[in-house]
Amino acid sequence: MVTQTINDFLTTKLPELSIAVIGDIMVDRYVFGDVGRISPEAPVPVNRVTDIREVLGGAANVASNLANLDCHVFLAGLAGNDEHSPLLQRLLKENGIDDSGVLYEDSRHTTTKMRILGARQQMLRLDFEEPRDIAEEEAKHIITWLEEKAKMGLDGIVISDYGKGVCTPQMLETILSIAREYNITTIVDPKGNDWTKYNGATFITPNVKELSERVGYAVANTDEAIVKAAKNVLTTVQLDYVVATRSAKGITVVGRTGKIWHSQATQQEVFDVSGAGDTVVAMIITAIAAGLTMRAALHVANGAAGIVVSKVGTYPIHRLELLELWRNVRQRRRRAVDFYDRHSMAQQIRQWQSDGDTVVFTNGCFDILHCGHISYLEAAAKLGDHLVVALNSDASVKRLKGEARPINNETDRATMMQALGFVSGVVFFDEDTPAELLSELRPNILVKGGDYTPENVIGGEYVDRVEILPFKDGYSTTGIIERIKALVKEGKL
Numbered sequence: 001m002v003t004q005t006i007n008d009f010l011t012t013k014l015p016e017l018s019i020a021v022i023g024d025i026m027v028d029r030y031v032f033g034d035v036g037r038i039s040p041e042a043p044v045p046v047n048r049v050t051d052i053r054e055v056l057g058g059a060a061n062v063a064s065n066l067a068n069l070d071c072h073v074f075l076a077g078l079a080g081n082d083e084h085s086p087l088l089q090r091l092l093k094e095n096g097i098d099d100s101g102v103l104y105e106d107s108r109h110t111t112t113k114m115r116i117l118g119a120r121q122q123m124l125r126l127d128f129e130e131p132r133d134i135a136e137e138e139a140k141h142i143i144t145w146l147e148e149k150a151k152m153g154l155d156g157i158v159i160s161d162y163g164k165g166v167c168t169p170q171m172l173e174t175i176l177s178i179a180r181e182y183n184i185t186t187i188v189d190p191k192g193n194d195w196t197k198y199n200g201a202t203f204i205t206p207n208v209k210e211l212s213e214r215v216g217y218a219v220a221n222t223d224e225a226i227v228k229a230a231k232n233v234l235t236t237v238q239l240d241y242v243v244a245t246r247s248a249k250g251i252t253v254v255g256r257t258g259k260i261w262h263s264q265a266t267q268q269e270v271f272d273v274s275g276a277g278d279t280v281v282a283m284i285i286t287a288i289a290a291g292l293t294m295r296a297a298l299h300v301a302n303g304a305a306g307i308v309v310s311k312v313g314t315y316p317i318h319r320l321e322l323l324e325l326w327r328n329v330r331q332r333r334r335r336a337v338d339f340y341d342r343h344s345m346a347q348q349i350r351q352w353q354s355d356g357d358t359v360v361f362t363n364g365c366f367d368i369l370h371c372g373h374i375s376y377l378e379a380a381a382k383l384g385d386h387l388v389v390a391l392n393s394d395a396s397v398k399r400l401k402g403e404a405r406p407i408n409n410e411t412d413r414a415t416m417m418q419a420l421g422f423v424s425g426v427v428f429f430d431e432d433t434p435a436e437l438l439s440e441l442r443p444n445i446l447v448k449g450g451d452y453t454p455e456n457v458i459g460g461e462y463v464d465r466v467e468i469l470p471f472k473d474g475y476s477t478t479g480i481i482e483r484i485k486a487l488v489k490e491g492k493l
Contacts, residue, residue, distance in 0.1 A: 005385070006296055006356045010323050013290040018072040020149050022142065022175060023059030023160030023167060023189075025077035025102065026111040027088050030054070035118035047118045056091050056316075057113060059160035062189070064316040065282035066158075067095045074149050076101025076142045077166050078134065084110035095316075101145040103138055111164055131164040139171050146175060150182040155289040157184050158281060159201070161191040169197040176200040187243075187285045189277060190214075199238040203288075205281050207245045221246055223262055230254035245280055245305075251298050259464075263298035264354060265306065276305045279317050293444050293464045299356035326356070345388065345427040346440050352424075353444070358384030361443035361463070363434040365392045367406045368480050369416050372471055379469050380447040381422035388425045388443060389417050390434050399432060438462040 033047035056064040059077055066073045075097050079088055081104050088110050092099045114126040134142075146157075157179050161167035179186045180200060187203040193213045198204055211229050212219040219229045230242035234256050244252045250265040280301045287297035303325050304317040340348060349359050360383045366373055381387040391413055397406040406413065414426045429437040438446065438459035446463040454466035 005358070006292065006300060006326060009287060009290045009292055009296075009300070010319065010326055014286060014319055015070040017155045017286055017289055018074070018149075018153060019066050019156045019158060019285060019289070020074045020076065020101075020146060020154050021059050021063040021066065021158040021160060022076045022101070022146065023062075023158070024111065024162035024164035025060045025075070025079055025088070026056075026058035026113060026162070026164075027084055027091065028055050028057035028061070029112060029114040031114065031116045032120075033116070033118050035123075045118065045123065047116060047123065054087055054091065056088075056095065058111065058162050058164075059158075059166075060088070060092065060097075061316065062158050062160050062278045062281055063092075063097045064095050065279050066286065067097050068316045068318045069282065069286060069322075070319050071286060072098075074098045074101060074154075076145055078102070078108055078138060079104050080108040080110040081106045082110055084112045084128065101142055101149075103141055105138075108132070129164065133165045133168050134171060139168075139174075142166075142171075143174050143178070146178055150178055150184060154182070154184050156285040157186045158285055159186065159188045159198070160278070160281070161189060163191040167191070167197075172197050173199075185285065185289055187281055189281050195233065195237045195239075201239055203241045203243050203284060204233075204237075204239050205243045205245060205277065205284065207277060208247070211242075211244055221249055223252065226252045227254055227260055243280070243284060245277055250302055251280065253294060253298065255294075259294075261294050261298055263295070263302050265302055276309050279304050279308045282317070293358060295353050295444060295464065296356050296358060299354065303356075340425055340427045342427055342429070342437055342440055345425055346442075348425060349386075349388065349441055349443055352386050357386055358445065359443040360384040360387045360445045360447055361390065361434075361438065361441065362387070362447040362449075363390035363392070363429070363437075364449075365397050365401065365406060366413055366417065367397065367401075367408055369413075370480060374420070376449050376469055376471060377420060378422060380467075383445050383447065383467060386424035387422055388427065388441070389423055390427050390429050390437055391417065393428045393430045396430050396432060433458045435459045435462075 030053040031049055032051040033049045035045045035047050037046050039046045060075065063073045063075045079085055079102055085104055109128065109130045111129040115122055116124040159167060159175065176186060186201045187205060188198045188201045189205050190198060190210060195204065195214055206214065208219055208221050215229045215232050219225050226244050226246065230244055231254060233242050240256050242254045246252060248265055251263045253261040283301035283304045284297055287300055300322065304322060307321055308317055352359050360380055362380050391410060394406055394410045410428060417423050417426045435458050439462050442462050444464045446457060446460060446466045447469055448457045448466065449469050449471045452468050454460060454468060457466045460466045
């Protein structure tokens with residue numbers, strides 16, 4: 001899959017995606033008011049109602065996030081034919097969500113949560129619900145619906161489990177089996193501590209409290225503790241990735257292969273975290289389905305979460321808001337080409353990556369710069385937003401090439417790299433291979449030239465992926481030196 005840029009993702013890919021959402025559907029009602037006195041009837045505050053707002057909740061909020069990202073969204077779940085049902089159906093229609101997978105039944109209640117707020121502070125919550133496991137005929141309807149959608153083409157499936165009865169172990173086993181059959185990426189928002197029912201999912205997105213419940217102890221919100229707990233999960237549950245949402249500390253992803261990503265939260269004033277997890281779920285499934293790298297997916301997820309927590313109540317992210325956020329990020333960025341020591345280079349790479357950029361890395365002696373080098377570096381630069389070139393130091397070149405090399409010293413070689421408009425940074429390394437440097441820099445893409453295979457490239461374990469580019473025939477530094485020697489010997493120089 002060709003890696004997309006964030007700009008391509010936001011402008012063109014999102015409207016092309018088709019995502020199914022299956023889970024516990026809810027309606028969230030917010031009653032806003034002002035509290036100015038205590039009731040004479042009882043020692044309770046009197047809340048003078050000033051506004052009432054009604055939005056989609058639970059699995060329907062994930063669907064709302066996806067719909068407001070302009071994806072094609074298909075929702076399945078259970079609801080009642082009660083006083084709350086017309087509101088749910090109206091909200092789904094207004095959001096452009098296909099609810100052909102939703103069963104509206106007389107025997108069920110439409111789960112509705114009413115929150116009473118005074119001066120933006122939640123005072124009370126009223127839940128209208130009657131949770132009950134999904135019946136066999138209900139499950140059959142949703143499974144048949146999902147198979148039809150999968151045959152038509154789905155880019156992702158979201159499982160939104162709030163413990164209200166849709167996501168039973170048998171139901172989940174069938175859903176995930178269909179996803180595997182059609183090679184569809186899946187993401188689960190979990191409930192409870194038995195996660196074996198999610199076996200076979202691609203992603204699971206617990207918060208710190210949910211992660212603690214799963215592993216059986218209180219997990220500290222530190223990088224080390226989160227990674228340890230996530231690895232514990234991956235030894236007991238068949239998942240590809242644990243995506244831990246960590247409130248103000250951002251998001252950490254731990255993969256079954258051992259790769260780890262940390263992404264700091266976007267700095268925003270926080271009014272309400274309701275629904276922020278649903279926003280992260282929507283962003284991760286769309287970003288990965290669209291071909292973004294994990295680091296870029298985390299960047300857009302954190303940016304989206306930063307927007308929704310600045311709002312009061314459950315709030316779906318909008319694609320236009322993300323586009324505006326991305327434009328602001330691009331405007332703030334200042335491009336600088338310089339020599340870096342490895343520590344400074346690592347800091348700069350972290351900054352680029354936190355801005356959502358893809359960092360490409362390549363290395364070499366680049367002793368006598370020639371046309372072959374230029375075409376290779378130019379092709380490497382096109383794979384991402386920033387190209388970092390690691391140069392063998394003079395001592396390293398001598399060990400690799402012999403005492404007569406390099407022809408140009410390291411400062412001159414770096415200066416020539418700087419002059420190339422598509423190179424964003426230059427860093428030296430003294431070792432014979434760049435493995436140690438890569439372990440510290442951790443760029444997104446490692447580029448190697450020649451006839452290597454990706455699995456044989458040194459340092460590949462420290463990047464998201466390895467790319468092999470062919471060298472241009474007829475060009476080599478050694479060949480240039482040999483031609484010069486021949487001309488000198490012939491007296492022509």
